[in-house]
Amino acid sequence: MISDLEQIFSTNIKGMKKSAIRELLKLTQRPEIISFAGGLPAPESFPIDQLKDITNEVLDQDGIAALQYGATEGVTELRQILVDRYNKEGLNIELKNLVITTSSQQGLDLVAKIFVNPGDKVICGLPSYLGGLGAFNSYGAELVGIKFDDKGMRADLLDEKLAELKTQGIKPKFIYIIPDFQNPAGITMPESRRLEIIEVAKKYDILIVEDSPYREVRFEGKPQKTIFELDNSGQVILLGTFSKIFVPGFRIGWVVANEKIVDKFVVAKQSTDLCTPTMNQKIAYKYIEKGYFDANLKTIIEQYHEKRDNMLSAFREFMPEGVTWTEPEGGLFLFLTLPQGMDAEDLFKKAIENDVAFVLGSVFHCDGSGKNTMRINFSYMSKERTTEGVKRLAKAIKEML
Amino acid sequence: MISDLEQIFSTNIKGMKKSAIRELLKLTQRPEIISFAGGLPAPESFPIDQLKDITNEVLDQDGIAALQYGATEGVTELRQILVDRYNKEGLNIELKNLVITTSSQQGLDLVAKIFVNPGDKVICGLPSYLGGLGAFNSYGAELVGIKFDDKGMRADLLDEKLAELKTQGIKPKFIYIIPDFQNPAGITMPESRRLEIIEVAKKYDILIVEDSPYREVRFEGKPQKTIFELDNSGQVILLGTFSKIFVPGFRIGWVVANEKIVDKFVVAKQSTDLCTPTMNQKIAYKYIEKGYFDANLKTIIEQYHEKRDNMLSAFREFMPEGVTWTEPEGGLFLFLTLPQGMDAEDLFKKAIENDVAFVLGSVFHCDGSGKNTMRINFSYMSKERTTEGVKRLAKAIKEML
Numbered sequence: 171m172i173s174d175l176e177q178i179f180s181t182n183i184k185g186m187k188k189s190a191i192r193e194l195l196k197l198t199q200r201p202e203i204i205s206f207a208g209g210l211p212a213p214e215s216f217p218i219d220q221l222k223d224i225t226n227e228v229l230d231q232d233g234i235a236a237l238q239y240g241a242t243e244g245v246t247e248l249r250q251i252l253v254d255r256y257n258k259e260g261l262n263i264e265l266k267n268l269v270i271t272t273s274s275q276q277g278l279d280l281v282a283k284i285f286v287n288p289g290d291k292v293i294c295g296l297p298s299y300l301g302g303l304g305a306f307n308s309y310g311a312e313l314v315g316i317k318f319d320d321k322g323m324r325a326d327l328l329d330e331k332l333a334e335l336k337t338q339g340i341k342p343k344f345i346y347i348i349p350d351f352q353n354p355a356g357i358t359m360p361e362s363r364r365l366e367i368i369e370v371a372k373k374y375d376i377l378i379v380e381d382s383p384y385r386e387v388r389f390e391g392k393p394q395k396t397i398f399e400l401d402n403s404g405q406v407i408l409l410g411t412f413s414k415i416f417v418p419g420f421r422i423g424w425v426v427a428n429e430k431i432v433d434k435f436v437v438a439k440q441s442t443d444l445c446t447p448t449m450n451q452k453i454a455y456k457y458i459e460k461g462y463f464d465a466n467l468k469t470i471i472e473q474y475h476e477k478r479d480n481m482l483s484a485f486r487e488f489m490p491e492g493v494t495w496t497e498p499e500g501g502l503f504l505f506l507t508l509p510q511g512m513d514a515e516d517l518f519k520k521a522i523e524n525d526v527a528f529v530l531g532s533v534f535h536c537d538g539s540g541k542n543t544m545r546i547n548f549s550y551m552s553k554e555r556t557t558e559g560v561k562r563l564a565k566a567i568k569e570m571l
Numbered sequence: 572m573i574s575d576l577e578q579i580f581s582t583n584i585k586g587m588k589k590s591a592i593r594e595l596l597k598l599t600q601r602p603e604i605i606s607f608a609g610g611l612p613a614p615e616s617f618p619i620d621q622l623k624d625i626t627n628e629v630l631d632q633d634g635i636a637a638l639q640y641g642a643t644e645g646v647t648e649l650r651q652i653l654v655d656r657y658n659k660e661g662l663n664i665e666l667k668n669l670v671i672t673t674s675s676q677q678g679l680d681l682v683a684k685i686f687v688n689p690g691d692k693v694i695c696g697l698p699s700y701l702g703g704l705g706a707f708n709s710y711g712a713e714l715v716g717i718k719f720d721d722k723g724m725r726a727d728l729l730d731e732k733l734a735e736l737k738t739q740g741i742k743p744k745f746i747y748i749i750p751d752f753q754n755p756a757g758i759t760m761p762e763s764r765r766l767e768i769i770e771v772a773k774k775y776d777i778l779i780v781e782d783s784p785y786r787e788v789r790f791e792g793k794p795q796k797t798i799f800e801l802d803n804s805g806q807v808i809l810l811g812t813f814s815k816i817f818v819p820g821f822r823i824g825w826v827v828a829n830e831k832i833v834d835k836f837v838v839a840k841q842s843t844d845l846c847t848p849t850m851n852q853k854i855a856y857k858y859i860e861k862g863y864f865d866a867n868l869k870t871i872i873e874q875y876h877e878k879r880d881n882m883l884s885a886f887r888e889f890m891p892e893g894v895t896w897t898e899p900e901g902g903l904f905l906f907l908t909l910p911q912g913m914d915a916e917d918l919f920k921k922a923i924e925n926d927v928a929f930v931l932g933s934v935f936h937c938d939g940s941g942k943n944t945m946r947i948n949f950s951y952m953s954k955e956r957t958t959e960g961v962k963r964l965a966k967a968i969k970e971m972l
Contacts, residue, residue: 171805171829172776178744179835180710183685186838210640218634225626233619237818239611272673272822276844283709284584304842308684309581343579375573404572417638419849421673428572434580437587441705443677447848448820 181288182310200525204559207527209353209502210550212477215470216417217462224456228449236449242440244270244424245451251458252410252424261399267426269435272446274383274411274423277435278305280442281344281379281407281425284434286311291335291342293376295323297505297534297543299353302346302381313536314342322352322359325366332374344377344407349397350385351501354534354545358499361394368401378406386415386467388500389475404428412454414502414549415467420450474502474549477556481548484560490568495546502549505531508542508567515541517570526562582689583711601926605960608928610754610903611951613878616871617818621863622854629853637850643841645671645825646852652859653811653825662800668827670836673847675784675812675824678836679706681843682745682780682808682826685835687712692736692743694777696724698906698935698944700754703747703782714937715743723753723760726767733775745778745808750798751786752902755935755946759900762795769802779807787816787868789901790876805829813855815903815950816868821851875903875950878957882949885961891969896947903950906932909943909968916942918971927963 172178228236243249249268256263271277278301286292288310294303296315303313314335316328328345335342347367349359359367371378380397398408404427411423425435439445457463478498485495492509506528508514514530521527531543551559573579629637644650650669657664672678679702687693689711695704697716704714715736717729729746736743748768750760760768772779781798799809805828812824826836840846858864879899886896893910907929909915915931922928932944952960 213635216638234614237617237820419638441709
């Protein structure tokens with residue numbers, strides 16, 4: 171072994187830590203623990219039998235192509251069907267505007283690879299998806315957090331911050347937004363706020379990265395147009411994924427953007443993994459094409475809707491005064507705020523003693539704030555376990571009050 | 572669209588070009604073209620029927636886990652069976668020494684992410700696998716090329732170069748070696764040279780990255796010990812992949828290294844794609860466990876052996892005086908050298924007119940040398956097409972002489 175291993179690691183990797191969530195998940199895998207910590211889809215939503223049939227069909231009809239290297243851009247029929255779906259929704263994109271990625275996480279990694287030099291600023295919400303922050307950090311980005319209200323990132327504070335940075339000659343590389351059923355906050359940005367954010371982005375000539383893994387999982391209320399569609403000028407990079415609306419184990423995501431930006435994604439992806447698994451893409455295409463996707467998505471929405479309702483009623487029944495939470499119209503997460511001054515980290519230890527787990531809200535805050543907040547997942551656990559878990563959590567909170 | 576898009580790209584992405592090979596492959600996809608350009612495995616080697624059975628079995632018995640998120644380190648049973656196979660061969664590793672990657676290309680990307688700061692030197696062979704060079708470049712590495720003889724990278728020149736760099740206070744981050752059936756040169760490093768390279772690496776306290784995608788595809792001669800095994804001190808990072816010995820479309824590779832290094836791979840991979848597709852890993856495990864892997868590998872070896880022999884006899888029959896080529900004991904490629912002063916780029920245009928394609932050797936040379944060399948793939952085309960292709964190539968060369 172070489173003598174100075176710790177010294178020769180890159181500056182960026184030295185700054186990276188193992189994901190708090192993924193490490194936490196390991197700790198919370200004792201079977202007796204009721205875990206609201208992960209972001210796992212409900213296993214009962216996985217279309218196992220359909221996938222057996224489709225895989226046989228793909229291997230029978232198109233096996234050689236399915237097992238061979240594929241184009242870096244992705245399998246054309248899958249890209250085309252995704253393009254068609256977006257256009258049906260109101261977007262106006264072509265094949266050249268969409269590239270398949272090996273999970274949406276790769277989309278986040280590549281966004282950073284394409285735009286971030288060490289020390290560059292990136293704007294993110296307080297809070298924001300940890301995996302996004304981690305990817306940006308891994309290229310040496312310096313994160314600038316903008317506070318939320320009940321409509322998501324505040325456009326006025328964003329404007330103020332960008333003005334302040336501008337006086338210092340600093341132009342952030344992009345604004346990172348998860349507009350629908352935000353992870354972790356569970357908040358959906360209404361159209362008015364989306365338009366305000368676009369206006370500020372245009373004023374300061376800055377890209378928006380719209381991370382949209384949950385958008386299709388809407389239980390109620392009116393679907394919001396994507397920021398990409400509302401902008402319609404090429405200023406927005408839209409990231410999508412099958413992880414929450416089909417299966418995560420296939421690791422298929424995609425990026426929709428201006429052709430010049432997609433071109434850079436392709437270049438960056440070539441040196442990263444050459445191409446996304448071909449067979450998985452071909453199966454995903456057939457799954458959509460046969461109509462299974464839309465049918466199964468309905469089931470997922472119904473399941474998660476029930477699970478959310480069940481969790482909310484358990485919250486109302488068991489949570490002590492002073493604890494508040496978001497009531498998301500879709501997605502997988504809600505966000506819980508403890509009374510001011512209470513520390514979710516202390517609660518975490520007590521919760522684990524009580525065999526219930528969650529994720530500290532502070533890990534989603536790039537400035538370390540949010541000490542009294544927690545992210546709660548409602549998609550994974552059964553309704554019975556959820557109710558019991560909320561009881562245990564409420565008990566732990568009461569003990570601390 | 573923002574006004575200064577071209578300016579805001581990262582320094583690293585500005586330095587990256589689309590892979591010459593992958594772009595070339597697009598140009599050479601006219602059906603009439605006989606292409607020796609790609610690095611594609613033979614489609615007739617793909618075990619389609621076995622994969623249908625195994626996929627059904629995995630989805631039946633373990634469907635939920637196969638479709639869910641998995642551990643960043645990879646599926647344990649797959650890691651374990653790979654560890655066992657290496658140990659049977661003579662290595663002495665544990666589960667903690669092996670992490671699954673989404674293709675060996677991801678292994679190369681992560682190596683660079685973990686070690687390379689912009690401006691760091693990386694040692695590579697003249698020539699070396701283009702995808703490796705691309706991955707290192709994408710993190711701003713400066714490549715230092717070391718010439719080959721018929722045993723691969725010259726240890727004496729490596730020693731000289733490292734001594735020279737040391738006087739300048741420069742210590743490269745690692746030495747990149749493809750010891751078996753090297754891509755593109757088709758050369759295998761004998762044990763004596765491996766030991767010399769290890770000695771030099773130890774003398775200058777530098778890591779070795781051993782990229783080993785072809786090692787199992789040996790037609791004749793004695794299998795060489797991996798550099799990892801010969802070193803046995805943790806100074807070597809070994810990259811493996813299923814792409815050439817099973818199927819490339821699954822995108823499964825792995826990294827074997829000292830535990831502290833594996834730990835960094837896991838951290839880096841978390842922000843890159845969270846985990847490699849779970850189902851693909853579970854299928855690969857069963858494919859090995861059922862004995863299909865070893866049986867099918869034998870068939871691949873026989874097929875490629877025949878294809879190589881066929882190509883070599885066509886070369887002997889048709890190539891004009893002054894053209895030389897390597898005669899690899901395995902793998903997918905051989906390397907052809909034109910008479911001094913002849914330019915493979917001129918030949919390429921003529922070859923395409925004659926409906927035959929190859930890859931310019933110069934793209935594998937980080938210093939731009941190798942103008943009169945070319946990489947020839949013999950695994951993909953049928954024997955008949957290969958013979959015809961060699962005829963066409965020989966004709967083009969004769970026309971230029």
